[in-house]
Amino acid sequence: MLAMNFRGPFRIRADRNRPEPKIEHPYDAIVRVTRSLICGSDLHLYHGMVPDTRVGMTFGHEFTGIVEEVGSGVQKLKVGDHVLVPFNIACGTCPFCKQELYGNCHEANPEATASGGFFGYAHIAGGYDGGQAEYVRVPYADVSPTKIPEGMDIEDAVMLTDVTPTGYQAAEMGGIQKGDTVVVWGAGPIGIMSARCAWLFGAGRVIIIDRLNYRLEFAKKYAFCEAYNYEEMDDPVVFIKKATDWFGADVCIDAVGCEASGSTLQSVLGKKLLMQAGSTTALHWAINSVKKGGIVSIIGVYGPPWNIVPIGSVMNKGITIRSNQASVKRLLPKLIDHVMAGRLNPKGLISHRIPLENVSDAYRMFSEKLDNIIKPLLIPPRALTA
Amino acid sequence: MEKVIDPEMDRKIANSSKDNIPGWGMDADPENDPTYPMKRWNGADHERIHYEKAPQQPVNIEVLRSNERPTITRVFGTSTPPQGLSGAIRRWAFKYSEGKGTHWMGLVLADRVNVIEGVISDLKNGIVPNLIEELGWKAEWQHNRKKFIARTAIKAIAVAATAVLLTRKNKK
Numbered sequence: 239m240l241a242m243n244f245r246g247p248f249r250i251r252a253d254r255n256r257p258e259p260k261i262e263h264p265y266d267a268i269v270r271v272t273r274s275l276i277c278g279s280d281l282h283l284y285h286g287m288v289p290d291t292r293v294g295m296t297f298g299h300e301f302t303g304i305v306e307e308v309g310s311g312v313q314k315l316k317v318g319d320h321v322l323v324p325f326n327i328a329c330g331t332c333p334f335c336k337q338e339l340y341g342n343c344h345e346a347n348p349e350a351t352a353s354g355g356f357f358g359y360a361h362i363a364g365g366y367d368g369g370q371a372e373y374v375r376v377p378y379a380d381v382s383p384t385k386i387p388e389g390m391d392i393e394d395a396v397m398l399t400d401v402t403p404t405g406y407q408a409a410e411m412g413g414i415q416k417g418d419t420v421v422v423w424g425a426g427p428i429g430i431m432s433a434r435c436a437w438l439f440g441a442g443r444v445i446i447i448d449r450l451n452y453r454l455e456f457a458k459k460y461a462f463c464e465a466y467n468y469e470e471m472d473d474p475v476v477f478i479k480k481a482t483d484w485f486g487a488d489v490c491i492d493a494v495g496c497e498a499s500g501s502t503l504q505s506v507l508g509k510k511l512l513m514q515a516g517s518t519t520a521l522h523w524a525i526n527s528v529k530k531g532g533i534v535s536i537i538g539v540y541g542p543p544w545n546i547v548p549i550g551s552v553m554n555k556g557i558t559i560r561s562n563q564a565s566v567k568r569l570l571p572k573l574i575d576h577v578m579a580g581r582l583n584p585k586g587l588i589s590h591r592i593p594l595e596n597v598s599d600a601y602r603m604f605s606e607k608l609d610n611i612i613k614p615l616l617i618p619p620r621a622l623t624a
Numbered sequence: 625m626e627k628v629i630d631p632e633m634d635r636k637i638a639n640s641s642k643d644n645i646p647g648w649g650m651d652a653d654p655e656n657d658p659t660y661p662m663k664r665w666n667g668a669d670h671e672r673i674h675y676e677k678a679p680q681q682p683v684n685i686e687v688l689r690s691n692e693r694p695t696i697t698r699v700f701g702t703s704t705p706p707q708g709l710s711g712a713i714r715r716w717a718f719k720y721s722e723g724k725g726t727h728w729m730g731l732v733l734a735d736r737v738n739v740i741e742g743v744i745s746d747l748k749n750g751i752v753p754n755l756i757e758e759l760g761w762k763a764e765w766q767h768n769r770k771k772f773i774a775r776t777a778i779k780a781i782a783v784a785a786t787a788v789l790l791t792r793k794n795k796k
Contacts, residue, residue: 245746246739249758263681263699289731290714292704293742311679329698331676333668345677348689348696352722355697361688365701377699378678416652417638437645440652442638462645464637483634512732543728572651581647602760608767 240619241296241371242597247286248605252597256296259367259375264311267379269303269323273396274369274594274616278426279539281605282496283360287509287516288541290349290361298616299325299357300399301369302392305379314380321383322395323376324403324566327355327364330381340382341563352542354563362541370597372618382567387574393615394577397584401613402573404564405431408491408537409439411560416440418488421478421527423520425453425465427587427613428537429493433461434582436491445481447474447523449499452610460586468500468523478527486529494520495538496545507546515541525551536561590614686711688718710738 243253259268277300283291305319315321328335329345346355347364355377358368368374376383386395405428414420420436422429425448436444444463448454454465468474478487496516499505500523508517524534525548534557552559576582589612592600600614642648668675678698685705689696706714717730746753756762764772 245742245753245758249739249753249755251754251758262702263679265678265699286735289728289735291735292710293738294704296703327699329678331678333671333675336668336675337663337666339663344673345698346700348687348693348700349718350722351690351692355699355701361701361704364697365687365703367701367703375702377681410651414652415654416649419634419638437642437648438651440649443634477629480631481629481634483631485634541728542722543725576647579647581650598758598760599763600760602763603767605760606764606768608763 239372240594241367242298242594244283244291244295244297245293248284250284250297250598250601252595256371258373261307261309262375263377264309265378265380266309267305267312267315267376267383268307269301269321269374269376269383270306270620271301271303271369271372271374271618272320272621273302273392274298274371274618275300275396275399275401275588276370276600276604276614276616277400278428278604279359279495281601282516282539282541284601284605285497287496287512288360288362292361292365295358295360295365296367296371297358298368298370298374299359300396300401301357301374302386302396302399303369303374306373308379312379315383315385320386320392322386322399323357323369323374324382324384324570325356325359325400326382326563326566327357327366327377328381328567329378335381338565338568339562340565340567346377356563370594370616372594372620384567384570387578390574390578391585393585393588394583396615397587397613398570398573398577399566400564401427401431401587402577402582402584403566403569404428404537405493406435406438406569406573407562407564408432408493408535409435409441411533411535411537411562412436412439412489412491413533413558413560414439414441414489417442419443419445419482420489420491421487421524422446422463422491422493423524424448424492424494424498424538425450425457426493429491430457430461430587430612431584432491432493432537433457433463436489437462438576438581441489445478445487447478450607453607453612456610456612474500474523475526478523482529486532487527488529489533489535490524490528491535492520492524492538496540498538504546514545515543516545518545518547521545522548525555525557528555528557530555531557533558533560537564587613588615592616594618688714690722691718692721692723708738708741710734710741713737 241256355364498519504517713734720727
């Protein structure tokens with residue numbers, strides 16, 4: 239089959255000779271992929287920043303597909319069902335799943351307790367091949383995979399596998415109260431979705447900060463928010479303080495993670511020398527610009543083993559830090575309702591539709607922010623034309 | 625940029641009409657301050673690891689296991705089991721817990737070794753890596769030509785200069 243094949247940092251290929259996945263467990267299903275996305279966090283793998291990313295892996299944790307085969311223990315899914323597959327692999331019976339922490343399942347990742355099991359996200363997330371392929375093995379098929387509701391656009395469906403719930407949960411973790419000023423650091427797909435979802439919780443004001451003007455312009459229209467370029471500021475923290483009556487934002491969302499720009503020291507230590515797990519510039523700005531007693535929601539991805547963080551300010555300002563991988567299954571009913579009612583338009587974030595055969599170009603474009611790219615969608619050759 | 629901000633605007637903007645925003649405030653939760661119940665507490669934590677488990681996936685490949693858990697999980701990925709020198713380094717790294725830098729740095733080292741192994745494996749199988757395709761240079765050429773040419777030229781000059789310097793040193 240055709241699948242993305244990782245060959246090393248910045249090197250991937252569309253490989254036509256990958257073996258098709260097999261049923262490995264009674265609760266497995268094999269899914270023929272219909273749409274797949276590239277996530278900003280896939281770029282951390284692409285850039286060689288995530289430990290235990292092995293040559294030969296297939297990435298991709300955001301995909302929809304048609305069930306082709308099910309294991310002997312699968313009861314709910316049937317061959318022919320068209321499903322959206324949340325990026326979390328979840329057993330549904332461990333204490334974490336039972337308490338709706340589906341991103342923290344205890345029975346999906348033998349290789350790290352620091353992370354749940356995710357599709358196509360290196361061995362740090364369980365060593366599963368991902369959805370940037372024609373076929374994928376989907377464990378615990380009865381738990382998270384969800385039939386695409388009738389009438390839902392397939393592009394909206396694939397956007398519900400990660401980016402929409404992740405952006406929503408970033409806003410939810412902010413504990414936003416009506417009238418709050420929310421600052422989102424980073425205008426990538428997750429940041430833009432977080433900004434859009436902040437309004438659902440009653441934010442009074444939403445500000446997004448980035449350095450790419452094309453993304454800021456997009457965010458302004460898509461998420462109805464104010465958008466500012468930090469490269470045009472003397473100091474982004476002072477800017478936010480001044481913009482919030484010298485008080486600080488009620489809520490700050492770090493939607494950047496380990497590849498943040500904006501500080502030479504952080505970039506050299508974190509991205510060039512790998513002395514820490516990426517650059518924490520956005521998190522610094524979030525901690526420093528939130529009000530005393532404010533909430534910082536971290537949805538940007540940071541890898542192990544450590545990062546330089548101003549934890550003293552967290553203590554002295556009484557900041558609450560909240561963070562987790564999105565619990566997609568928990569959020570799906572609410573988000574499906576928002577999409578079907580027209581309140582959210584996830585597919586509006588998709589800027590490029592690219593054949594899976596051109597996956598290496600797609601990664602390069604996304605990594606280098608070429609052609610005003612926001613969110614790239616991959617279409618496998620055997621996908622539905624719907 | 626700071627000069628365009630009116631420091632008294634924050635509450636005026638926050639209190640302005642939001643009629644144009646679909647769904648504004650409909651998921652607001654006054655009790656979500658600061659801890660929304662992302663985890664719906666039901667006491668399951670106190671079961672510890674004695675919960676209902678799925679059948680065990682047959683272990684037909686080598687699966688490295690974090691030493692912070694007693695057994696492997698009931699399912700696991702079967703992609704790229706450890707092999708070669710990188711596999712040996714990974715096995716060594718997994719002797720250390722996730723709390724140790726040695727664990728993660730060992731895995732990063734293994735990843736870099738694995739890249740070289742990947743090239744050797746390709747060549748052994750008669751595959752010459754097509755770097756132009758793998759690096760996505762077609763996209764750069766199409767969308768970023770000027771910068772791409774400049775960047776490539778600078779890299780080429782740097783490589784050539786290094787080669788010349790090394791050659792001279794060797795001649796001495």
